[in-house]
Amino acid sequence: MKHALDIAKPPAVRRDPLTRNESPGVEIGLNAAIVAVHKDEPVLLIVREDQDAIGASDSLPYGPFSPLEHRTLEIGLRAWVREQTGIDFGYVEQLYTFGDRGRHAQVDDRGPHVVSIGYLALTHIDDGNDHHRGTWRSWYQYFPWEDWRRGRPAVLDDILLPRLSAWAAQPPLRPVPGRPVRREDRLRMYFGTDGGAWDEEKVLDRYELLYEAGLIDEARRDRPELSVMDTPIGDLGTAMIYDHRRILATAMSRIRAKIKYRPVIFELMPPDFTLFELQKTVEAILGPHLHKQNFRRLVESAGLVEPTGEMKTRTGGRPAKLFRFRREVLLERPAPGVRVKPGRA
Amino acid sequence: MKHALDIAKPPAVRRDPLTRNESPGVEIGLNAAIVAVHKDEPVLLIVREDQDAIGASDSLPYGPFSPLEHRTLEIGLRAWVREQTGIDFGYVEQLYTFGDRGRHAQVDDRGPHVVSIGYLALTHIDDGNDHHRGTWRSWYQYFPWEDWRRGRPAVLDDILLPRLSAWAAQPPLRPVPGRPVRREDRLRMYFGTDGGAWDEEKVLDRYELLYEAGLIDEARRDRPELSVMDTPIGDLGTAMIYDHRRILATAMSRIRAKIKYRPVIFELMPPDFTLFELQKTVEAILGPHLHKQNFRRLVESAGLVEPTGEMKTRTGGRPAKLFRFRREVLLERPAPGVRVKPGRA
DNA sequence: GGAGCAATGCTCTAATTGAGCATTAGCCGT
DNA sequence: ACGGCTAATGCTCAATTAGAGCATTGCTCC
Numbered sequence: 058m059k060h061a062l063d064i065a066k067p068p069a070v071r072r073d074p075l076t077r078n079e080s081p082g083v084e085i086g087l088n089a090a091i092v093a094v095h096k097d098e099p100v101l102l103i104v105r106e107d108q109d110a111i112g113a114s115d116s117l118p119y120g121p122f123s124p125l126e127h128r129t130l131e132i133g134l135r136a137w138v139r140e141q142t143g144i145d146f147g148y149v150e151q152l153y154t155f156g157d158r159g160r161h162a163q164v165d166d167r168g169p170h171v172v173s174i175g176y177l178a179l180t181h182i183d184d185g186n187d188h189h190r191g192t193w194r195s196w197y198q199y200f201p202w203e204d205w206r207r208g209r210p211a212v213l214d215d216i217l218l219p220r221l222s223a224w225a226a227q228p229p230l231r232p233v234p235g236r237p238v239r240r241e242d243r244l245r246m247y248f249g250t251d252g253g254a255w256d257e258e259k260v261l262d263r264y265e266l267l268y269e270a271g272l273i274d275e276a277r278r279d280r281p282e283l284s285v286m287d288t289p290i291g292d293l294g295t296a297m298i299y300d301h302r303r304i305l306a307t308a309m310s311r312i313r314a315k316i317k318y319r320p321v322i323f324e325l326m327p328p329d330f331t332l333f334e335l336q337k338t339v340e341a342i343l344g345p346h347l348h349k350q351n352f353r354r355l356v357e358s359a360g361l362v363e364p365t366g367e368m369k370t371r372t373g374g375r376p377a378k379l380f381r382f383r384r385e386v387l388l389e390r391p392a393p394g395v396r397v398k399p400g401r402a
Numbered sequence: 403m404k405h406a407l408d409i410a411k412p413p414a415v416r417r418d419p420l421t422r423n424e425s426p427g428v429e430i431g432l433n434a435a436i437v438a439v440h441k442d443e444p445v446l447l448i449v450r451e452d453q454d455a456i457g458a459s460d461s462l463p464y465g466p467f468s469p470l471e472h473r474t475l476e477i478g479l480r481a482w483v484r485e486q487t488g489i490d491f492g493y494v495e496q497l498y499t500f501g502d503r504g505r506h507a508q509v510d511d512r513g514p515h516v517v518s519i520g521y522l523a524l525t526h527i528d529d530g531n532d533h534h535r536g537t538w539r540s541w542y543q544y545f546p547w548e549d550w551r552r553g554r555p556a557v558l559d560d561i562l563l564p565r566l567s568a569w570a571a572q573p574p575l576r577p578v579p580g581r582p583v584r585r586e587d588r589l590r591m592y593f594g595t596d597g598g599a600w601d602e603e604k605v606l607d608r609y610e611l612l613y614e615a616g617l618i619d620e621a622r623r624d625r626p627e628l629s630v631m632d633t634p635i636g637d638l639g640t641a642m643i644y645d646h647r648r649i650l651a652t653a654m655s656r657i658r659a660k661i662k663y664r665p666v667i668f669e670l671m672p673p674d675f676t677l678f679e680l681q682k683t684v685e686a687i688l689g690p691h692l693h694k695q696n697f698r699r700l701v702e703s704a705g706l707v708e709p710t711g712e713m714k715t716r717t718g719g720r721p722a723k724l725f726r727f728r729r730e731v732l733l734e735r736p737a738p739g740v741r742v743k744p745g746r747a
Numbered sequence: 748g749g750a751g752c753a754a755t756g757c758t759c760t761a762a763t764t765g766a767g768c769a770t771t772a773g774c775c776g777t
Numbered sequence: 778a779c780g781g782c783t784a785a786t787g788c789t790c791a792a793t794t795a796g797a798g799c800a801t802t803g804c805t806c807c
Contacts, residue, residue: 070449070451070486071465071485071486072464072465072466082427082428083427083428083429083430083467083469084428085428085430085501085517104415106415119417120416120417121417122428122501122517124428124501124503124515124517125515128502128503128504129501129502129503130499130501130502130517140416141415141416147580151498151499153496154475154496154499154519156430156467156469156474156475157473157474157475158469158473158474159473170469170470172430172467172469172475174499235492242733245733246732246733253733254736256736256737258736259736331785332785332786333784333785348764348765348766348767349784349785350766350767350785350786350787350788351764351765351766353785353786354764355764370772370773370774371773371774372773372774372783372784372785373773373774373782373783373784374772374773374774374782374783374784374785375771375772375773375774375783375784375785375786376772376773376784376785377784377785377786378785378786387591388587388590388591388598391599391601391603391604392601676754677754677755678753678754693795693796693797693798694753694754695754695755695756695757695797695798696795696796696797698754698755699795700795715804715805716804716805717752717753717754717804717805718751718752718753718804718805719751719752719753719754719803719804719805720752720753720754720755720801720802720803720804720805721753721754721803721804722753722754722755723754723755
């Protein structure tokens with residue numbers, strides 16, 4: 058296993074920036090999509106800002122990373138969230154680092170370039186602990202086309218798909234490097250047109266396609282030339298500052314995928330819950346498509362929960378057993394999770 | 403869905419660094435784990451450096467991100483790799499952004515703090531295209547305990563597990579915040595001790611545990627106080643500079659997981675291949691545990707490949723049909739991949 | 748020409764998954 | 778106190794999928 062020139066003294070390798078022109082430097086932004094489920098609604102912790110150019114004023118909690126102060130990125134993130142909202146969340150995971158020029162509403166080149174690191178945090182709202190700043194809002198407010206709880210959302214057929222079809226019919230502005238995927242095919246993959254399936258995990262892909270097609274307010278902010286074709290578009294969700302809606306889309310994709318192979322759903326639950334409450338929470342995240350009896354069989358046989366011995370009576374029907382998360386499952390199985398399939402109801 | 407104080411004029415939100423002490427700034431390092439499979443061996447593109455403090459001299463291709471020059475992180479990454487190795491890879495995905503102080507071999511506080519973004523790139527080595535700088539090395543050189551191709555690796559029982567057990571028997575140095583997981587339990591989850599299963603995807607978890615236990619050279623570099631108990635440890639793999647071995651561990655975890663639900667394995671294959679060659683490549687990445695007939699049934703029935711019509715004769719046995727990747731499968735199924743289970747042979 | 752070695756085709760069984768039926772047990776209004 | 782309502786819960790059944798193994802075929806090499 059030895060290839061190429063295994064040189065004793067390798068050729069000098071450059072590491073200094075390829076051009077040296079006193080760059081204005083890079084700043085790292087830490088951004089948290091903090092998710093909870095409250096009364097069967099998936100909600101997100103929002104901080105209000107002053108309006109920016111397109112009128113967007115909603116933002117995730119965020120702030121710059123300053124390494125002297127915080128030993129790790131995550132510690133910095135928690136500090137900013139506490140500072141801005143008063144919240145201490147438990148579970149957190151890194152999502153993605155975005156560095157595209159122009160997606161951070163910086164059309165001019167003054168000021169440092171901002172690279173955004175997005176995080177997903179999960180928490181539970183009890184009725185007691187919401188003494189904090191910031192507002193909980195449904196995540197579907199920002200992504201109405203992802204809301205399939207009352208069937209196929211009307212905005213898809215009324216607004217999005219007609220416009221996307223028109224966009225797909227046009228050739229790309231410039232040739233795409235590499236192996237190009239036809240616009241029609243991307244529509245099919247992500248929006249399920251033409252016999253394709255709707256995959257609830259592809260939230261980010263759909264958002265990026267809408268951005269590219271110029272249907273998202275943030276795209277018009279970042280590429281003002283798009284505003285020329287500025288016919289009113291209708292309600293395509295509330296815009297957010299910077300690339301925060303992209304981070305939220307990443308968060309939604311991640312949690313919808315992860316629920317299926319890691320027991321993260323329990324981060325959103327109170328300590329004790331009924332199986333139906335658990336199912337409602339899963340459905341709030343994924344969309345409603347679970348067979349109740351099978352869900353219960355799945356969760357119980359996977360050893361994810363154990364009965365507390367208590368019952369909950371005010372269910373509206375027969376009293377339900379209360380369960381708690383069985384943490385030991387983490388030790389027993391490599392990938393425990395609510396293995397629901399994207400199938401129907 | 404309205405909580406807390408939905409203030410008309412929100413309280414001022416701080417965004418400036420919490421302390422203002424003229425930080426030395428942050429630099430972003432772009433690092434690429436470039437993986438191929440050559441003669442059934444998973445290999446990695448390595449660049450040699452001058453030795454650092456612990457004698458580590460192997461590194462991934464890397465360089466700083468300079469936003470003025472490169473519009474996106476990925477463009478910057480490709481430029482550095484081309485510059486240092488002459489390679490243009492196709493597929494690439496971002497892995498993770500590491501920002502811990504001290505893991506980048508910066509015990510002193512001079513110089514900028516480096517935040518490393520790791521990437522996984524996949525490519526194929528034909529016999530023609532290896533006219534480049536850099537060396538391909540087996541990834542098992544850096545992770546001998548991950549090499550189960552000839553059965554359970556001896557280094558596990560001979561060296562790692564005895565030392566890890568001793569470590570697990572000690573209490574943690576300082577209490578861990580949050581919900582602590584017992585060291586024994588972590589060993590069980592990640593190393594399959596005491597009846598637990600070995601999960602080939604948990605490469606990063608194992609590396610981090612070994613690092614924490616001080617068994618990895620890089621840990622001794624970063625925390626010199628560990629070197630006190632500096633009994634010779636034996637071959638725990640070649641060290642790398644900075645946090646590059648951590649990035650490689652992340653890459654191995656990612657590709658071992660991703661192969662199962664996305665057709666990324668084909669990025670490692672030549673255009674035409676036999677099903678057994680495909681199987682060998684999957685096994686190079688995952689470890690050998692596939693039932694041949696079932697593998698073939700799986701791959702064919704999933705529509706991942708189509709016959710080219712050609713045959714390959716010099717197989718050592720009966721001639722084999724040649725196949726190619728069916729790209730259309732991407733349009734047909736939401737998550738196509740080689741859905742192999744972690745089961746036995 | 749026969750042995751050796753993979754490739755390939757099939758079968759069988761055990762698990763898992765998807766759906767639906769039936770029964771049970773509190774709550775509520777009368 | 779009672780019947781109706783709503784869920785919770787227990788089971789059954791068929792369809793699919795996954796895990797293993799047997800049998801045959803068709804080149805290459807001695």
